[in-house]
Amino acid sequence: MKTQVAIIGAGPAGLFLAHLLKRQGIESVVLELRSREYAEGRVRAGVLEAGTIDTLNNLGLGERMMREGLVDNGLDMRFNGRTIHLDLPGLTGRSVRIYGQQEVVRDLIGARVNEGDPLIFEAEVVRIEGIETSAPRVHYKQGGEMKVLECAFVAGCDGFHGVSRASMPEGVITTYTRAYNFAWLGVLAKAAPMSDMTYVNHDNGFALCSRRSASISRLYLQVPPSDRPENWTDARIWDELHTRMFDDGRTEIQEGEIFQRDIAQLRAFIASPMQHGNLFLAGDAVHIVPPTGAKGLNMAVADARILARSMAAYFSSNSRAELDRYSAECMARVWKTIRFSAYMTGLLHRFDEHSPFDRGMQLTELDFISQSEAAQRAIAEQYVKLSDVAD
Ligand SMILES: Cc1cc2nc3c(=O)[nH]c(=O)nc-3n(C[C@H](O)[C@H](O)[C@H](O)COP(=O)(O)OP(=O)(O)OC[C@H]3O[C@@H](n4cnc5c(N)ncnc54)[C@H](O)[C@@H]3O)c2cc1C
Numbered sequence: 303m304k305t306q307v308a309i310i311g312a313g314p315a316g317l318f319l320a321h322l323l324k325r326q327g328i329e330s331v332v333l334e335l336r337s338r339e340y341a342e343g344r345v346r347a348g349v350l351e352a353g354t355i356d357t358l359n360n361l362g363l364g365e366r367m368m369r370e371g372l373v374d375n376g377l378d379m380r381f382n383g384r385t386i387h388l389d390l391p392g393l394t395g396r397s398v399r400i401y402g403q404q405e406v407v408r409d410l411i412g413a414r415v416n417e418g419d420p421l422i423f424e425a426e427v428v429r430i431e432g433i434e435t436s437a438p439r440v441h442y443k444q445g446g447e448m449k450v451l452e453c454a455f456v457a458g459c460d461g462f463h464g465v466s467r468a469s470m471p472e473g474v475i476t477t478y479t480r481a482y483n484f485a486w487l488g489v490l491a492k493a494a495p496m497s498d499m500t501y502v503n504h505d506n507g508f509a510l511c512s513r514r515s516a517s518i519s520r521l522y523l524q525v526p527p528s529d530r531p532e533n534w535t536d537a538r539i540w541d542e543l544h545t546r547m548f549d550d551g552r553t554e555i556q557e558g559e560i561f562q563r564d565i566a567q568l569r570a571f572i573a574s575p576m577q578h579g580n581l582f583l584a585g586d587a588v589h590i591v592p593p594t595g596a597k598g599l600n601m602a603v604a605d606a607r608i609l610a611r612s613m614a615a616y617f618s619s620n621s622r623a624e625l626d627r628y629s630a631e632c633m634a635r636v637w638k639t640i641r642f643s644a645y646m647t648g649l650l651h652r653f654d655e656h657s658p659f660d661r662g663m664q665l666t667e668l669d670f671i672s673q674s675e676a677a678q679r680a681i682a683e684q685y686v687k688l689s690d691v692a693d
Pocket of ligand 1: 459
């Protein structure tokens, strides 16, 4: 099989890239390790920045997001029983939208399949050959058989554990990492959510109350990295959420059936450069952010937008100039996004290594933000618009 762009991975990065390329008249084949059901059911991110909303709408695929997704106009941060309310449209002119990553993925897969464009599930890429040549070959296993996809470019959109980053020749990539010594216990509950996304810095640790729909809450608690979901009974989760959110009367957070729970480790990771020869990396394959700023999905979409534009410039002009700038163009934004996510993580979590002085600084920073519109605007702008890029 032959195509112009071989896309490895049908997560947000790979699927947005496939649709954006098609809009430019560029053919691609998407190879996805998992089944369609698995890919469409994977619960992860849920906050769409303004640029991600616009991209889905510009592709003509935003109808369900606009109908079912929830507009989020506020971001609240609590500490010492006080609430800082960030009025997102007032501070930035835009809002974010709450629409689960699995819904975005379902819409993108549905459109690709309906249009009859190649998207092969249960196809595991095992090797990428010839990335320094003009005809790379992607070797994948499907139904017990080895197959080859020939292409002009390979887009490695296969997440943190994929094969693409590992296919870069030794010495090409430099990595930068920060591991946090805590994790997030995340649950989905059939319970009416609080109206605004609400982060809290409590003596017991961080918590977050967010929404997935008008009747589904997405709730998180900071836990030790070695903790396990089964250590947390429903009653313990609700008690801890009420306590950390300063919901002393237990009236603010609605309880309901918890039907999904997982634990995610927090880390920051960047690999640079994001390209070598004719292999280009995008999304979690090349960077991971701690989820405190809700950026992972939005970063993946921004990468896909720049890569699609750069590939389109190559196929229309035969000049590699824009393509050669792909990594450099992404990196400045990636570092800023990691910086924001690390800032929010540092501001809102309890760290074992913090001294009373460090704790005092953290709470004073929150107090300062509560009194400074400039500080609030800086956070709101980064929360709403950081991943916006020119198409
Ligand atoms: C548990 C969890 C919770 C998260 N929660 C949040 C959140 O609350 N907020 C937030 O902003 N972000 C969150 N994130 C991050 C966000 O979901 C990711 O940043 C986003 O999924 C990145 O998209 P991607 O397309 O780059 O990678 P992925 O979504 O990981 O997609 C990669 C795809 O490649 C496929 N693949 C892997 N290896 C191969 C192979 N060898 N061959 C073929 N296909 C392959 C995978 O099956 C997968 O479908 C979370 C991530 C995780 C893991």
